[in-house]
Amino acid sequence: MARPPGRDKLKVGLSVEIETKENQGTGILTTGIIRGILTASRHHPYGIKVRLEDGQVGRVKNIIDTAAKEQVQPPANLKSGNIPKTEDKYNEFKEFYQYDMSIEKLPFTGAGRQKAIDGIMNSVRERFATAVCAFGNDTSGGSVHLGIRADGTIMGLERDKQIGNFDDYDDSFANHIRDTLEKFLKDKVFIIRKIEIKFRRISDKTICTISVRPAQRPLYVHVGDEQRFFVRGPAPRSERLIDQKDQFRYIKFRFPNYEG
Structure with missing residues (x-):
């Protein structure tokens, strides 16, 4: 299994796939946009913990969109x-x-x-x-x-x-x-x-x-x-x-x- 991306690869506004606590070990991933990065260390064996825009929290397994935005633009x-x-x-x-x-x-x-x-x-x-x-x-x-x-x-x-x-x-x-x-x-x-x-x-x-x-x-x-x-x-x-x-x-x- 590929190593989860490190903290230096993640930014607010980036589209990612996370594994929530409820879905640990099930293979089910949740897609969303990063609102906040919660893990302070550069790497974590199970993935950097983030909070998505919809409030869900989980560890990043994959990056979907590499064109990160520093700030989400309001409608x-x-x-x-x-x-x-x-x-x-x-x-x-x-x-x-x-x-x-x-x-x-x-x-x-x-x-x-x-x-x-x-x-x-x-x-x-x-x-x-x-x-x-x-x-x-x-x-x-x-x-x-x-x-x-x-x-x-x-x-x-x-x-x-x-x-x-x-x-x-x-x-x-x-x-x-x-x-x-x-x-x-x-x-x-x-x-x-x-x-x-x-x-x-x-x-x-x-x-x-x-x-x-x-x-x-x-x-x-x-x-x-x-x-x-x-x-x-x-x-x-x-x-x-x-x-x-x-x-x-x-x-x-x-x-x-x-x-x-």
Whole structure:
């Protein structure tokens, strides 16, 4: 049997055949495009472990396309700013920015109710920041579309605007989004240079697209004293890398010049 290709032969964007853990010894190989190289060593007797664009992980057995691309190019709709009909690798929908239907069902009133509302809103904003973090850590970036349900239904951001007491969208609402990202990501340079916020009207409802370009250093979601590292998982959602070794390997391939 031919020796599996070494790490120096592999690059992000390369088409390969991998053997997943589930298919070890069966002869079944999975075809895909490399999103990340997980093995740090130059060679491995069973093949270099990689993560494919669809999130599957396995060891490379064969290279299909030797014309590797350094970076996967996003589809035209991301460049043009059009709203896609469905979520994909480059687009994630969020029904709300900080509102949640559970707020309407809270059984109590007064200070206790407001405290519960604040907690719910903070959790919804954290999920939004998580999506931005994952796109920033990806090689291609992407867009978070607020006011669109997961099935593609346009919901609008009117409830978010009302509960946040925002005077308008382009000024106070947009500034609140930036403040939220600064709170959770704690990277002001990234927010200024890599984030674009655009509101638009569709079917008499206002939505917001946050375009995220790839970060130049690792991004984390900060929750209390904890730093959480997210990447794009199997489309169209974000995936948290909990294992420190997985984080190290991903950061090493994605941010080769980072020395943090």
